[in-house]
Amino acid sequence: MSRTFKDKLTSNDFLITAEVSPPKGTDLADMLSDAELTRGWVDALNVTDNQKAIMRMSPLAVSKALLDGGHEVIMQLTCRDRNRLALQSDLLGAYSMGIRNLCIMTGDHTTKGDHPKARPVYDLDSVQLLSIIKNMHNGYDIAGNPIENPPQFVLGAVTNTDPSKKAQMMKLRKKVKTGIEFMQTQAVYDISMFESFMESIGDIEVPIIAGVIPLRSANMARFMNGNIPGINVPDEIIERMEAAEKPKEEGMAICAEAIKELQKLCRGIHLMPIGKHNNTPTILEMADIRKKQ
Amino acid sequence: MIISSAKPFEEILEILKDEDDIFVVGCNACAAKIHVGGEPEVLEMCQRLEDAGKHVVGWVIPSAACSVASYDSLVEKNPAIKDAKTILVMACGSGVSIVAGVVDVPVYPSNDTVSLGGRTQGEVVPELCAMCGECKIYYFGSVCPKSLCPKHLLNGPCGGSVNGKCEIDSEKDCAWELICNRLEKIGRLDLLDKIWTVDEITE
Numbered sequence: 478m479s480r481t482f483k484d485k486l487t488s489n490d491f492l493i494t495a496e497v498s499p500p501k502g503t504d505l506a507d508m509l510s511d512a513e514l515t516r517g518w519v520d521a522l523n524v525t526d527n528q529k530a531i532m533r534m535s536p537l538a539v540s541k542a543l544l545d546g547g548h549e550v551i552m553q554l555t556c557r558d559r560n561r562l563a564l565q566s567d568l569l570g571a572y573s574m575g576i577r578n579l580c581i582m583t584g585d586h587t588t589k590g591d592h593p594k595a596r597p598v599y600d601l602d603s604v605q606l607l608s609i610i611k612n613m614h615n616g617y618d619i620a621g622n623p624i625e626n627p628p629q630f631v632l633g634a635v636t637n638t639d640p641s642k643k644a645q646m647m648k649l650r651k652k653v654k655t656g657i658e659f660m661q662t663q664a665v666y667d668i669s670m671f672e673s674f675m676e677s678i679g680d681i682e683v684p685i686i687a688g689v690i691p692l693r694s695a696n697m698a699r700f701m702n703g704n705i706p707g708i709n710v711p712d713e714i715i716e717r718m719e720a721a722e723k724p725k726e727e728g729m730a731i732c733a734e735a736i737k738e739l740q741k742l743c744r745g746i747h748l749m750p751i752g753k754h755n756n757t758p759t760i761l762e763m764a765d766i767r768k769k770q
Numbered sequence: 771m772i773i774s775s776a777k778p779f780e781e782i783l784e785i786l787k788d789e790d791d792i793f794v795v796g797c798n799a800c801a802a803k804i805h806v807g808g809e810p811e812v813l814e815m816c817q818r819l820e821d822a823g824k825h826v827v828g829w830v831i832p833s834a835a836c837s838v839a840s841y842d843s844l845v846e847k848n849p850a851i852k853d854a855k856t857i858l859v860m861a862c863g864s865g866v867s868i869v870a871g872v873v874d875v876p877v878y879p880s881n882d883t884v885s886l887g888g889r890t891q892g893e894v895v896p897e898l899c900a901m902c903g904e905c906k907i908y909y910f911g912s913v914c915p916k917s918l919c920p921k922h923l924l925n926g927p928c929g930g931s932v933n934g935k936c937e938i939d940s941e942k943d944c945a946w947e948l949i950c951n952r953l954e955k956i957g958r959l960d961l962l963d964k965i966w967t968v969d970e971i972t973e
Contacts, residue, residue: 556921557921561968582929583921583923583928583929583930584928585930585937586920586921586930586937586938588920588938589930589937589938597920597921599921599922599923601968602921602923602924602925602966603925604925604926604965604966605925605966605967605968608965608967608968609968619968635929636929637929643950643954643959643962644926644927644946644947644949644950644962645926645927645929647926647962647963648925648926648927650963651925651926651963651965654965663929703932704932705932706929706930706931706932706937707929
């Protein structure tokens with residue numbers, strides 16, 4: 478039997494996860510062919526939950542389709558769209574459908590997405606949601622009522638990686654205290670800042686999986702610096718992108734170099750390309766961290 | 771105090787388009803302090819309504835619109851209210867409701883009620899309190915995340931803040947930035963470590 482994501486978390490493997498987006502529509506074919514590009518290259522696929530507060534197919538349905546296709550799945554679940562009844566009910570459904578890995582997050586505010594007038598929920602925050610899932614594992618819902626055949630998920634969370642942000646770092650430690658088994662980060666470009674981040678949490682044993690996003694242009698880097706929370710693309714990388722004749726190739730090279738560096742610092746990387754995974758195998762080959770399995 | 775903002779006059783005219791013989795009720799509490807229901811604003815409103823062709827039968831400014839005791843107490847202040855076919859209340863939503871509870875004619879608001887806030891050093895400061903009914907503000911350096919954070923997060927910030935500003939409004943400081951600064955100032959950063967469980971919030 479092949480090793481699960483949980484088996485790999487508890488091993489010494491360097492882990493590779495990647496993000497896939499549910500479709501804005503009912504046809505799963507494009508998403509499945511995108512996931513197919515990663516087959517044999519990644520240990521698990523994160524399925525996003527109405528990312529950026531833009532309405533898409535439920536991560537529950539997409540996760541099930543990926544499981545049926547033989548992929549290992551990490552279902553993302555935000556606190557934005559569901560109250561505690563809906564969260565718990567979806568979690569029971571997820572487990573019954575075979576979903577075993579979860580990545581829990583607060584979720585971008587509704588005003589940032591394509592339904593800005595939607596009422597945001599935030600009945601629970603990410604720390605509370607992680608804690609209550611632990612209680613569900615022990616056989617109880619939030620109200621203290623027993624759950625038959627309780628689920629047993631592998632729980633993960635997310636974090637930004639600027640160690641100077643006191644409140645962010647404090648929250649990271651609260652998430653760790655809930656008993657999470659992995660943590661995925663926002664995209665890392667500033668390797669020295671990430672090194673300081675890892676030093677600042679040197680006492681934490683939870684596997685850290687560093688996010689990477691291949692750059693496509695210098696403009697994309699500049700845009701992310703001003704607009705995407707938790708991302709800091711250093712000037713020298715922007716200059717490299719500026720000087721490059723083929724910016725996309727340069728972005729892939731920069732990404733592969735980052736992956737090599739991150740391999741020395743943490744337990745894995747999480748690939749979040751803008752668009753499809755066409756270049757994912759090439760980047761992983763360039764980084765020389767894995768052969769197709 | 772309750773923070774309200776004046777509706778555009780065009781909107782007031784629109785909601786009053788089928789009404790006439792208007793009596794204006796101001797409010798000498800919050801609305802007066804933030805200049806959306808005190809005497810100058812009430813007098814201006816009466817004038818503008820007259821200029822727009824409406825008949826204003828009179829006005830009154832109770833000490834607080836939300837504490838009007840009875841219809842008779844309004845009559846005592848200005849008997850012209852007996853001729854009113856419509857009442858325009860220049861107060862918060864509570865004031866509108868209380869006044870509506872003591873009269874038998876339609877009542878309309880001239881203001882939009884925004885939040886529970888304050889006014890200091892000449893500035894109106896909105897969203898200071900969410901009126902949750904279980905004040906724990908002292909854990910947060912007396913900066914309330916239930917009110918100031920759009921996600922009402924008690925266990926720390928979301929990852930959405932850019933340069934210390936709120937995810938949903940780049941003009942607004944992130945509530946958790948304010949909380950951290952304040953706790954650092956009073957030497958109580960240790961309070962950040964408290965984990966707020968589901969049981970501790972009833973929202």
